[in-house]
Amino acid sequence: MSRRAVVIGGSLAGMLAAAALFRSMDEVIVLERDELPDRPSPRKRIPQARHAHILLPSGRDAIRELLPVANVHGRLLASGAREQSMTDMLGFGPQGWYGRWATVTEDLLLTCCSRDLLDWTLRDAVLGTTPVRVRRAEALSLLGTAERVTGVRVLSEGLQEDLRADLVVDASGRGSRAEHWLEALGVTDIPTDEVDSGLVCASRVFRVPRGAEDFPLTQIEADPATSRPGRSGTLVPIEDGRWLVTLAGTRGGEPSPRPEAFTDFALGLRHPLIGRLISAAEPLGEVFLSRSTRNRRRDFEKAAMPEGLVVLGDAVATFNPVHGQGMSVAALGAQALSRQLRQTDVTAPGFARDVQRAAARSVSAAYTVSTSQDQWFPEVVGRAPTLSDRLISQYLGRMARVATTSYTVSAARCKVLTLQADPSRLLHSELLMATLKGPGTEPQAGPPLTFEESAFVESVGPLAV
Ligand SMILES: Cc1cc2nc3c(=O)[nH]c(=O)nc-3n(C[C@H](O)[C@H](O)[C@H](O)COP(=O)(O)OP(=O)(O)OC[C@H]3O[C@@H](n4cnc5c(N)ncnc54)[C@H](O)[C@@H]3O)c2cc1C
Incomplete structure (x- = not known):
């Protein structure tokens, strides 16, 4: 029987998951309930596209690995997207103005464009260079048992239909019904955490x-x-x-x-x-x-998940958007799927669990960055800072001060903020020493x-x- 993957959601996580899957499957169907425009333009189910969406270098590189021939980044630049070095932008942090350095390295370049342009360019690249198909349909529930998901029940043109699948990827965004669907199969107790600053x-x-x-x-x-x-x-x-x-x-x-x-x-x-x-x-x-805007994660990798189901993108976790991480976490999740497919067959026992675990790494890193700040704002819902949070916060504050005048510390900090290095890297001996020593000079009084x-x-x- 031919092997089919069904991806729920045709936005960023869904398109990238499809790009990860097409080489290993006979058929990849993306289910999307929204009408997808044929040019960069707003659409109903992605209201967040009206807001600033910055693509981190980790996300850019993951997209490059997933779609090596399509040149998504080059196409974005050709359509007017801008690249911005993180160490040469104008940034006023809690500790003062960050310095600007002329050194340009690829790993610190942010991609700046509208979300509409990014979504359309990516969709056009996936649909133009792979056999992936989009079907206008709404996923209603998962088929199968608590041991294995075997497909999706969909609503299309007013009719319900059961679609068989060897792998289902839920990439349906922050409104994902995955927990509810899993509960209907008998899978419960998915650990959840939330930190909401009311942003x-x-x-x-x-x-x-x-x-x-x-x-x-x-x-x-x-x-x-x-x-x-x-x-x-x-x-x-x-x-x-x-x-x-x-x-x-x-x-x-x-x-x-x-x-x-x-x-x-x-x-x-x-x-x-x-x-x-x-x-x-x-x-x-x-x-x-x-x-x-709330930070919310669902640790599917810690639950007794069925085979045949992977959850990616905002369906797993959302973050305070100020840190610009969500799209890159979605891309890194799809990259984890792609890398696992290179090692194991999609039907192998434990395949979905291994992908979910690998994808959880960037989720954890982003969640740590985002919540470590949000928990300090007044009337935050979900978590009170502990003594160790206070110590870490004092340390990070001091490091941010040093970063205003030190390129080395600024660049190392940026690597963590952009999900290219684990947050534990901030305790690396070289950075620790520079932070404890303190800034050599005062930050500039006004914008540089x-x-x-x-x-x-x-x-x-x-x-x-
Ligand atoms: C104000 C704001 C600013 C942000 N800024 C940034 C930023 O600067 N950088 C960054 O990286 N991230 C940013 N983000 C986060 C980013 O928007 C998300 O991380 C990203 O959209 C996640 O992609 P996704 O594909 O998982 O979900 P979405 O983009 O939300 O897409 C989900 C898709 O699934 C479809 N769908 C849902 N349910 C079904 C169903 N049952 N059947 C079929 N289709 C379905 C929807 O129609 C939609 O197309 C921001 C978010 C907000 C709110």
Whole structure:
């Protein structure tokens, strides 16, 4: 009998899972309940696409490994995506302005474009270079037993149908019904953890004003140590000469959906730079809000999961989006699936469990990065910091201070934040010594602007805090 994989969800995790599977299966069907546009444009079931979406180098590299011929990254750049070195962006952290260094290494390059462009480019690459098929249908439940999943019940054009599958991948996003579906098969007790700072994101697109065409990615971070709601902002240069600006506030400090309040919120951040920049820019649309921001993980790898089912992407875990990790975790999960397929047959006992375990590594790393900050904001739901959390936080704060003036420490820290190194790396002896020694100099008092950037900022108003 021919071997078939069914992937639930045709977004980022689903398309990449399909790319991982097509060489090993006779047939790969992606089920998607939304209509998929044939150009980069918003779609109903991905409302988060209205907000800043940065692709980390770990995600870029995983996509490259999964689709070596399709050149997804090259196509993104050709469509206007920008690359930004993490150590040459404008970043105001809790400890001050991060320095900027001209050294450019591939492993610290972020990819900046709209989520619509990224999704469409990826989908076009998968459907154009592989035999993967998308079917417009909604997955209703899993077929099989607590020992083995054997397919999916789907609703398509008003009719229910049972689709047999040797492997089912649930990539249906944060609204995944996997726990409920598994419960119906008799699989319960999936460990879950949640840390919710009540973050709300508000985003708006602007036309880049003349003179600011090369302005870099700019980020004003929240300070979790102040016992006040955390407010932050990110300005991302995207294709077609636009800035996508996402402002965010934790419980008690949320941004408003009113367009007239947007710039004021940005001006009221810990530094007014983003507010000044957008006060000179033409808005290109309305303000969009998102409250889908809590950290939540489901440890499927620790449960007695049936054979034949793997869960990937946001269906496993979601993170505070400020850290820009979700898409890369989804890509690394698909990479784990692909690597396991190179070693074991999809029908081999334990195959799904091994994939789930391998995928959990990047989930854990991202979750640690994200929750270690969020747990400090007021009225956070889900976790109170322990004594060891306090010690780690003091250490990381000191390291962030050192990173403002040391390229070596900044780059090492970025490798962890971008999921290219395990968080335990931050305790490596070299970094430990540099952190304990403290910063050699004070961080720069104002944003480290180039001559051209400075000239533009001066033309739009004072920067005094
Ligand atoms: C405000 C915000 C900003 C973010 N910024 C970043 C960022 O900067 N960088 C980053 O890496 N990540 C970011 N993220 C996270 C990112 O959006 C997600 O991690 C990513 O979309 C996960 O992809 P996914 O394929 O798992 O899920 P999704 O993209 O949510 O896709 C799920 C798909 O499954 C389909 N589906 C659902 N149920 C069914 C069903 N029963 N049958 C058939 N189809 C179904 C849906 O229609 C959808 O197409 C952000 C998130 C938010 C909310």
